[in-house]
Amino acid sequence: MLISGLGCATAWAHHSFAIFDHSQTYTLNGTVLSFQWTNPHGYIDLDVEEGPAGIERFSIELTSINMLRRSGWRSSDVKQGDHVTAIVAPLLSGEQGGLLLELIMQDGRKLVPPVPAIDSFERTP
């Protein structure tokens, strides 16, 4: 018996993911300009080489670094100059930013941030 499904959402809701589009994803290939290992969120700034038209630079939000660390991430996992593929849920505002759902490193290693209810973000090509 659960307290309630809504309960989970509410209890976790000191941060909302509602600014991000849950109905589409972007796949961005590019070079890491910076990997910011901070709370309440980590960030990757990406110089986009391949992605939807008009995107040159993208600000990518990650979960709290404490959550990342508990799921196995290290601050040294991503470095300036790394070539990566980022799957992101874009901002609904249309600005050049989004939420990281998956990061594929050049060696094929896949890093997934522990975004709550990550399956609620619909993946699109």
Next chain:
Amino acid sequence: MSVALAAALMSWPAPAQQHGDPGIGGTWEASFARGGNPGARSAQAPPPLKPELMAQWQALQAEIRAANERGEPFATAATFCLPQGVPAMMGGGGPFPTEILLSPGQVTIIQEAYNQVRRIYLGKAQLPIEDVEPGFYGRSVARWEGDTLVVETIGIKESVRYREVPHTLDMRIIERIRRVEPDVLWDEVTIEDPAVLEEPWSFTFVLRRLPDYEMMEYVCEDNREYADSAGVTRLRIETD
């Protein structure tokens, strides 16, 4: 042992267990499943606010839902790097663990999110509410009733709200903290605030033991999320 320490220990009505800890010490994480724990009161049931305040609270909840659905969530305390305070930090840390430390005369509760710390004094009297400066954690005193730590907290500032529920400076929070299973901790919270509540508001935070966890630091260092002039959450975009 110093005379002062001996006196402190003697005035601390400790339960029978070693070191005065009936097993509530250690690291825990919020659990949203009641599992085999019938009797836990949902922390998500509507608060028993007086009718007029209840209508306002329900309208606010509807506005929050609508804003989220529009993709324009209202900024919250977290947007401004503010901690949750009492009682929200006891169960609202979401994925962030809680550490309970017992020492003579004091129980200390640390919530990893925002490095929140509560100091709960044993064997000390509570102060009159007017003598406590309102803050995020208030002033807490406690006593042991068997293996249950009974905590009384006053002095929570009006802007520090659990689930956006309004309260006055006269709010008094009673918590009964105990283990209900070897690895399950309950914090049964009762909020008394007759000016806004029809009756005391009771709910239970359920925590599960997280063995051998080493608490991490959490400094809110550079939140690129911010509130725009309409109070809507936005993400700062780096351009150079």
